[in-house]
Amino acid sequence: MFSLQILQSCPLPLLTLAVFIFILNAATKIIHQSPRRRRRLPPGPPAIPIIGNLHQIGELPHRSLWKLSRKYGPLLRVKLGSVPTVVVSSPEAARELLKYHDLQTCTRPAIARASRLSYDFADIGFSPYNDNWREVRKICILGLLSVKRVQSFRYIREEEVESLVETLSRHSVSGKPVNLSEKLMSLAITMIFRAGLGMSSHGIKKNIERFRGLVDEGGTILGRSSAADFFPYVGWIVDWVTGLHRRREKCFHDLDEFYDDTIRNHIQNKNKEGPEDIIDLMLNMGREQQLEVGDEWNHIKGVLMNLVLAGTDTSASALTWGMTELIRNPRVMKKAQTEIRNRIKNEGMIKEEDLEKLEYLKMVVKETFRLHPPGAALIPRKAMSEFKICGYDINPKTRIEVNVWAIGRDPSVWKDPEEFFPERFIQNEIDLKGQHFELLPFGGGRRGCPGIHMGLSLVELGLANLLYCFDWKLPEGMTKDDVDIEEVFSLSVHKKVPLQLVPVKYNNSS
Incomplete structure (x- = not known):
């Protein structure tokens, strides 16, 4: 009016x-x-005001998104709180993203930082794709994580696997089940801490409970979404109320003290003998670039955050899932053991040089990563400009996730995708090193996992020796159908119930 x-x-x-x-x-x-x-946006379910589609995401996000993709298609649009998100769930869409639009999406969404401490160093590994990030990645790939460097640490892997075999051999006398999940996590921690941080085997085992607590809590915290990630302006209030902020603050404080002690020990023992580890390499880089001490240490802490947490968590998870599937599939286990024991005769241990002879074992490893990729979804990306995938428009600032767990179960690629069947890789060129988009446990493109060689080496060597040195039985009263395969979501997807098996020492002299 x-x-x-x-x-x-x-x-x-x-x-x-x-x-x-x-x-x-x-x-x-x-x-x-x-x-x-x-614009032709990808299809997706209707979003509810404020929360978007968060009500449709359960405790296992990769499974929830997989179910939605089966209804709406392999390129799925959802809204997580106030964050527009596109989920890739097919090899074709992953190929377009990682091969043709890699540069447009190689930065990361901002993640909630719980404190000044985590702001300083926790997100360096997930930072935008800039000159600083490229320099740090180059140090990792050409330094500690290159094929040549990984091979130089072969003796550490062989020593630690041999130590695990000796421990299991002593335990086998009792005929009682052993918590194999715990043993494999300890193996991964000891391996990464020796090769990456230059720590002694004795020192690690003396403090294994402390280190295990750091890795477990750090992996849980980094793998847990924060309300502030999806509600940038008010989510921090929820994090305070739920106690997540306080828990994350304590976790990063404990890790910070551990990293400080480790770096300080390296500086004090700069004339130590033996191969350089990643801290040595980065200290040298800092001196060459004349970085301030605070900046130098924070760079190192950012790399250690990824190396210690992601490196141990994913390797242990892969080993546990591999043994879980083998005990559930006696035919596959028997075939793998027969190959190893026929080709590597009268040897006390399998050495890394023997692994190239074990073709079926490598198929078992591939099949394990297909069904149980440690990171069910790759670390999220963010679109920096507008582009198209599979004919659909992707808007700038869109969060993009690649559901590698769903890709590994795509029935258009894998026959009987839920079955553990390593023979599917016979005369199959699909590899897991980022060049074939049907199998992406280590990602691909500029953001592919730089630790692929170290992770694969430990998983293959560990499985080979567990199968060579022992026959495995289930606890009394259990059958293979009783083996629980329920998952729990963290930094990687773990087996919820620890794997309990009975090791029976194999007499390889017969």
């Missing part, structure tokens, strides 16, 4: 000008908005 009175009191020329401006403004909006309206 008030607007009508204003119009009635206006002179005709002024009224005409106002109408003209109104029409021009409306036309401008239509012109600018029409391309947006013509």
Whole structure:
């Protein structure tokens, strides 16, 4: 009514000008908005105001998103709180993203930082794709994590696997089940801490409970989504109320103290003998670039955060799932053991040089990573500009996730995808090193996992020796159908119930 009175009191020329401006403004909006309206966005379920589609994401996000993708298609659009998200669940879409739009999506969404401490170093490994990130990654790939460097640490892997075999051999005398999940996590921790941090085997085993606690809590915290990730302006309040902020603060404080002690020990023992580890390499880089001590240490801490947490968590998870599937599939286990014991005769231990002879074992490892990729979804990306995938428009600032767990179960690629069947890789060129998008446990493109060689070496060597040195039985009263395969989501997807098996020492002299 008030607007009508204003119009009635206006002179005709002024009224005409106002109408003209109104029409021009409306036309401008239509012109600018029409391309947006013509955009073909990926399909997805309707979103609820404020929370978006968060109510449809359960405790196992990779499974929830997989179910939605089966209904709406392999390129799924959802809204997680206020964050528009596209989920890739097919090899074709993953190929377009990682091969043709890698540079446009190689940065990361900002993740909630719980404190000044975590702001300093926790997210360096997930930082935007810039010159600093490229330099740190180059140090990792060409330094500790290159094929040549990984091979130089072969003796550490062989020593630690041999130590595990000796421990299991002593335990086998009792005929009682052993918590294999715990043993394999200890193996991964000891291996990463020796090769990456230069720690002694004795020192690690003396403090294994402390280190195990750091790794477990750190993996849980980093693998847990924060309300602030999806509600940038008010989510931090929820994190305070739920106690997540306080828990994360304590976790990063404990890790910070551990990293400080480790770096300080390296500086004090700079004339130590033996191969350089990643801390040595980065200290040398800091001196060459004349970095301030605080900046130098924070760079090192950022890399250690990824190496210690991701390196141990994923390797232990893969080993546990491999043994879980083998005990559930006696035919496969028997075939793998027969290959190893026929080709590697009268040897106390399998060495890394023997692994190339074990073709079926490598198929078992591939099949394990297909069904149980340690990271069910790759670390999220963020679109930096507009582009298309599979004919659909992706808007800038969209969060993009690749559900490698779903890709490994795509029935258009894998026959009987739920079955553990390593023979599917016979005369099959599909590899897991990021060049074949049907199998992406280590990701691909610029953000592919730099620790692939170290992770694969430990998994293959560990499985080979567990199968060579022991026959395995289930606890009394259990059958293979009783083996629990329920998952729990963390930094990697773990077996919820620890794997309990009875090791029976194999007499390889017969």
